[in-house]
Amino acid sequence: MMNRRQLLGTGVAGATLVSTKAWSQTDNRSLPEAALTDAAGTQPPVAPSSGPDYNPVVTLNGWTLPHRMKDGVKEFHLVAEPVERELTEGTTAYLWGYNGTSIGPTIEAVEGDRVRIFVTNRLPEHTTVHWHGLILPSGMDGVQGLSHPGIPPGKTFAYEFDLIKSGTFMYHPHADEMVQMAMGMMGMFIVHPKDPTFRRVERDFLIMLNAFDIDPGTYIPRIMEMTDFNLWTWNSRIFPGIDPLVVNKGDDVRVRVGNLTMTNHPIHMHGYDFKVSCTDGGWVNPDVAWSEVSIDIPVGAMRAFDFKAEHEGDWAIHCHKSHHTMNAMGHDVPTFIGADKTNVTQKIRRVQPEYMPMGTAGMADMGEMEMPIPKNTAPMMSGWGKYGPIEMGGMFSVVKVRPGIASDDYADPGWYDNPPGTQAAEWTGEIPEPMQVADATTRYTDPPVSRG
Structure with a gap:
């Protein structure tokens, strides 16, 4: 499996002009450069260079x-191609994506813009791009055989339309969709409001929920899987490979989440309640916005929520389906809690001296031990915090709220130091006797007893 950097001989940070001719009315126009990256870290945001501020x-x-701007139109260039994606340190997947990565790069524009998006196909089969949630002409909707013919390998098509509403949208193929999406082809499309002051925030984070079924020790997803995925990812990354959401104390913060997996995900954030600010249908009127600490993201949908970063600390943010915060899940493993494995351990160690019995008291010991696992396989529970193993994987990260973070600073500030007296610790003093119910058979329907 070769990625585009290997095929075209460019550097990680370089951009390459794809020479394939554009389609139809754009045959005689030069293409904008197809920017490329294979970096796995969060890249700094790109400030607007033309048009309204955002x-x-x-x-x-x-x-x-x-x-680039050409004759008043914003031109972008997507390249659909095989890519290598680091899921977390030491674990790589061979996927399909865009411009060197899966998920593909985020497209940002402004309500009222006209965009022209060139899509070059370097896959071994035809593809399309569907602009999920955007209002546009039928012929630009990207459904193979319905909207237009598929983009053949080696060819470039041009999509051109006006952005008539702001919000959070997605893009993905509607050609051999089961295969191409299972291989990682998807990205986010953000349309900012024309009014720069409308619902503006200081920090605006973007998360795409996606999932893969990759057998331990292998590199390529099993594309026929429907429900039994073993790697639940944010932007094709698994914890501890997911970067933190770094926030300056006092900032107004927005988190936008899109879901292109095959199940819903209740996203829960610790330490805060938040207001749901946007759905697929558009912005939620602040007068009727509702507060949550968890927001369920349906399949094929997006939600955005806002909060004021008032509480310093390191706050978990994760999917609340427990198996979605684990890596390389094996769903056929028996439960050994309470089992005495002494005798079987002695027998196994005669042929495998390094064998370690696990699971008899729960699975937490897997977060501390470095067991032999297949190459290119992330531990099921990994990632360490200030006080030991976090015992999480998959769809998990940390919102790090600190004072004094510069507006353009998204670097990890390290672990939070809890002020004295604000951290749970062992109690060594007198423990009061637990209160006892006088009569355990008493029912709440009984009449109250007069105490005089």
Whole structure:
């Protein structure tokens, strides 16, 4: 499996002009450069260089696709191609994506813009791009055989339309969709409001929920899987490979989440309640916005929520389906809790001296031990915090709220130091006797007893 950097011989930070001719009315126009990256970290946001002002989004472990202006139109260039994606340190997947990465780069524009998006196909089969949630002409909708013919390998098509509403949208193929999406082809499309002051925030984060079924020790997803995925990812990354959401204390913060997996995800954030600010249908009127600490993201949908970063600390943010915060899940493993494995351990060690019995008291010991596992396989529970193993994987990260973070600073500030008296610790003093119910058979329907 070769990525585009190997095929075209470019550097990680370089941009390459794809010479394939554009389609139809754009045959005689030069293409904008197809920017490329294979970096796995969060890239700095790209400030607007033309048109109305807006606060750019930050794609966790991702980046924003640059554009050029031509005759008043914003031109972008997507390249559909095989890519190598580091899921976390030491674990790589061979996927399909765009411009060197999966998920593809985020496209940002402004309500009222006209965009022209060139899509070059370097896959072994035809593809399309569907602009999920955008209002546009039928012939630009990207459904193979319905909207237009598929883009053959080696060819470039041009999509051109006006952005008539702001919000959070997605893009993905509607050609051999089961295969191409299962291989990682998807990205986010952000349309900022024309009014720069409308619902503006200081920090605007972007998360795409996606999933893969990759057998331990292998590199390529099993594309026929429907429900039994073993790697639940944010922007094609698994914890501890997911970067933190770094926030300055006092900032107004927005988190936008899109879901292109095959199940819903209740995203829960610790330490805060937040207001749901946007759905697929558009912005939620602040007068009727509702407070949550968890927001369920349906399949094929997006939600955005806002909060004021008032509480310093390191706050977990994760999917609340417990198996979605684990890596390389094996769903056929028996439960050994309470089992006495002494005798079987002695027998196994005669042929495998390094054998370690696990699971008899729960699975937490897997977060501390470095067991032999297949090459290119992330531990099921990994990632260490200030006080030991966090015992999480998959769809998990940390919102790090600190004072004094510069507006353009998204670097990890390290672990939070809890002020004295604000951290749970062992109690060594007198423990009061637990209160006892006088009569355990008493029912709440009984009449109250008079105490005089």
